[in-house]
């Protein structure tokens with residue numbers, strides 16, 4: 599190969615790399631957590647409508663709990679945290695007087711409008727039903743005497759080894775963890791027909807309840823989006839809480855089916871900011 603041909607090929611490869619990075623970035627930018635102007639507007643709107651009975655109870659959203667690896671995707675970098683970081687955060691909560699509560703307790707606090715009976719309540723949630731929720735998160739939660747909600751989407755359970763098994767889900771439920779629905783197939787809900795949406799919401803609840811032998815009343819929408827239609831469907835199906843990916847720590851009675859949350863940051867300073875200062 600001549601030097602000129604080599605340089606042309608090198609430029610082509612670099613250009614392809616840039617385009618690929620752009621596509622990944624554009625895709626990532628569609629996620630609620632990084633759509634800042636839209637989300638900020640929603641927060642303002644919510645803050646304005648949440649004047650009476652709004653209570654500050656952080657809801658933290660975790661995804662996979664595994665060590666970061668070289669070459670991992672931007673999404674993994676942003677959403678996954680290592681077991682060490684999770685332990686650091688659980689230790690921070692303990693040392694600073696926080697108490698982990700269930701979403702049912704959060705709903706009760708907000709409905710009654712009284713101060714939470716526990717000091718500095720916080721809700722921990724884990725999305726998607728990854729296998730490391732059982733092997734990494736569950737032992738740490740038990741070690742620190744914490745409770746958490748695991749939002750599971752049911753299609754890969756018992757079929758795909760990257761996800762939890764039914765017996766692991768049953769064991770965590772029996773040990774005081776809450777299991778919530780994260781749909782059947784983790785679709786972008788806005789792309790579904792009404793019948794498909796209904797099936798994702800209703801049938802995932804039924805499947806979880808059959809395996810657990812107890813009611814499942816907590817829902818988290820994939821990718822964090824929510825709409826009025828979804829809220830109505832959740833209420834009809836018998837859910838009492840619905841968690842979104844819209845950022846916010848304050849909740850009021852009207853928000854129980856569109857609860858705001860924060861995706862858990864990797865850095866300690868960001869985590870402390872979410873716990874102490876974030877609106």
Ligand SMILES: [Zn+2]
Pocket residue numbers: 725726780784819820821
């Ligand atoms: Zn998810």
